[in-house]
Structure formats: structure tokens, C-alpha cells
Amino acid sequence: MINASVVSSLLSKKFAQSATSINKNVLIPSIREQEVANHLAELLNSIIDSHSFLIETETSLDHVLNEIEQDDANEPDDSGLDSNFNETGDDDDSAFLQKFSLDYMKQVIEYYDEKDPLTGQRRRSSKSVKHRFRRVKHSIYLSRFRSYIEKGGTQQQKMEILNNYVYHKFEHAWELFLPVHDLDLRRWALNKAQEELINDFVASEKWLLNFKIKYTIGSRKVTKVSVLSPLTIKR
Template sequence: MNLVNIAKHLLYLPEREFSNEGSRTSADEIVASEQLFEVLKSFKDSRFSELDVYQTLDFDDEYDETTDKEEGTDEEESLDDTDDFDENQQQNIYNHFTLEEMEEIVEWVDQHPNYKFTTIKHRFQKVKHPIYITRFREYIRKNGTRFEKLEKIKQFMWDEFYVKRAVEKEAVHDTDLELFAIQKARELKWDNFIVSESFLTRFKKKNRISSRRYNKIITRASSIRKVCTLEGI
């Protein structure tokens, strides 16, 4: 391929698409052009090129959990305070929360031990009283086998994700995370385990995983074949 012809047409495209504003070239623009030139050189001696655009889940180094920045320092509140709590509400708790919801709430509370109850209540509006947390812990303890299996599934998902992205450099999607979870659940004899959208969302948020888009140029070098004749044989 003729790189000069490619560069000329590449210049024509932005001039046609955008106004040709005369301005001094900045340092950032020079760096960008040098990077583009390196890409352009990859087309030399190639007969076929394509742009592979793909999305993958990746480690989010700039993760900012803004919703978790509320401070709980205004007053002391105990999550074990049982004053003014009607014990008849205990069964009502179990009727309005799934085990997965209880696990999510307790996990979040344990991650933020200094947060006051008003902050917890604001985040989880169905939690009406501090003793709810105590009841959740009791219920989870009685169903510990399920909880332990869930933790093993999450750990397996993370291990597989890390290997795929950090070691093998492969693209990973939500469907892959779902397959990892189901694979481990089957291994643990949890045949009716279902990967919900909320489960995946919480897993990605906890492990700071986000979706990113990548562009990759694929070129194939032209083969140079020698022509042989039968003359002189």
C-alpha cells in the first residue's frame, strides 16, 4: 500500500467533515499525529487491513464509589438497639427480604462499620429499624451453607475474570461472568442457582469492574512469491 496516498486521503476526510480552522499545532496534536503515523506504518507491505472494535469488562482504576462517601459521624447509633421494636415485626422482616437482599445489606454494613443507622436506612429504605440488621445476621447464620456457597461462587468469578483479562488478555463480557457463576454453582451442587442482573451489578461494583471499548487494527503482510519456469530442464 502507498502510505502517502493513504495520508492524503486521511487529511481530506477531516477537512471535509470539519471546518479547516487555521491554528498553530499544539504539542498534544504533534504527539497524536506521531502515534497515528506509527499506526499508518503498520499498513505498509500489507494487502488486507481491518479495524476490530470490541468491548470488554476491565479493571476500573478510576472507580469512584461516590454513593459510599457519606460520613456517619454526627451521632452514635447502635445497630443492636432494640428499643421501641415490636417483636411481632420479626416475621414481617423475613417476608419482605430475600436472603440475597439480607446478605447484600449485611455485607455493606460490615464494609462501613462507622456509618450511622440513618445513612444505612437512606441507602436501604426497607430497613426500618437497627434490629433488622441483627435479625438478618441470625437468618444468614442459619442458612450459612448457602452463604458460603455464594462466597465461593463470587471468588471463582473473580479468579476466572482476572486470569482472562490480566493473564490471557482476552475480552470478557457479562455472559462470561454468568457462565463462571453457573459453572461453580453446578460444581457445588447448587443446580437451581440463577444469576440475576442485580447479582452481576453488585459483583462488578464490589470488584471495580467496568465496560470499556477497544480498537485494534489487523493487517496481513503481502506474500512475495517467486515465479519458476521449466526452461532449461
């Protein structure tokens, strides 16, 4: 027969050995500490009254706060780009556009598109743009920038739909107390990307990290205790 007092005493001694558990300034237990104690007492009584028990642990995703380093998700800015870049207008669009950030392209187009409030005409020529933005070497850059920005807007909208979908799936599983892992987030994202025709989306580590930071999702260890009572055995 298991004695609950003996188990409680052993636990007290075990945790007393931990320096982090000692706080001489706390004389009155907090409400949270009382809740934990009551919960553990119920669990201990269930184990003592049972014929046998099984403890299972697994890691699942959950809502967390301040547990993911924000710095890991920062995208490189213009400082990492080649300021001496000297492209011609005949190069491949994909390789060409990778030389510039989306923000830089937007600044160029906004500067070029600014209109005179009196005449309604564009205030600046492409030559003025090239003088203001030294990395814009040819007028054709403007049309390429504009096209990329328009596509980027559409892509951003699709990614927002994808992220909302994945988060909704996560929330639904979380509300049902179902375990969720990184693989599940990626699988949901890839399925939605296929549906939205986001062909270049691969659910990379970078996307996963950014997604978890945005929605404050992290890992938690879940412990499940199953007890088998004498009544269950008789049945």
C-alpha cells in the same frame, strides 16, 4: 499509492472540527499524546504498506474506574420495611424472615446475648428484647433470627468463594487478551454455584452489577486491525 501525509492532513482536519479536541492552552504535547501519535503512525504505515486490511471491533469487559453508578447497587434498608408488621409465631419462615434485614436480626440477637461480666449470665430476657425492639412480637423470633444468621454466615462465605472464582477466571482471560462478556461471568458463576451447592443463586442482573462494581469492571471497545502484505499474498 496512499500518501501518509495526505491521510494525516485529513485526520487533522477531521479532529479539528471537534470542539472537544481544541485546547489552545496546550502548546507542548504530553507523553501520552506522543505515545498515541507514534502508535497511530506505526499503524498507518502498516496499512499503507499492506495489500489490504481488515478492521474488527467488539465490546469486551475490562478494568475501569468510576464508570459504574454506585447508587444502582445499593440494597434497600430497614426504612423500606413494614414498621407495623404484626406476625405470629406460626407463619412460614421464608416469608417471615423477608420482613427483616440481616442487620436488624443481628442487632436483636447481640442485644439478647449480651452477658453480665460479673455473673456470666445473660443480662436480658426475651421480654426486654421485645420492649427494646418493638417489631419482635414473639420469643420464637429469636430462635428464627439466630438460625437465619448462622445460615447467612455460611451463605456469605460461599458467595465470597464464588465471587473470587469468577474474578480469577476474568483475570486469567484478561491476561491472555481474550474477550470477556457478561454472559461469561454469569456462566462461570452458575457453574461455581452448582459446585458450592448454592441452590437459590441465579446470577441475576443485580448480582452482575454488584460484582462489576466490586471489582471495577466495565465495558471497553476493542479494535483489531489485520493487514495483508504482498509477501503474504505470494506465499
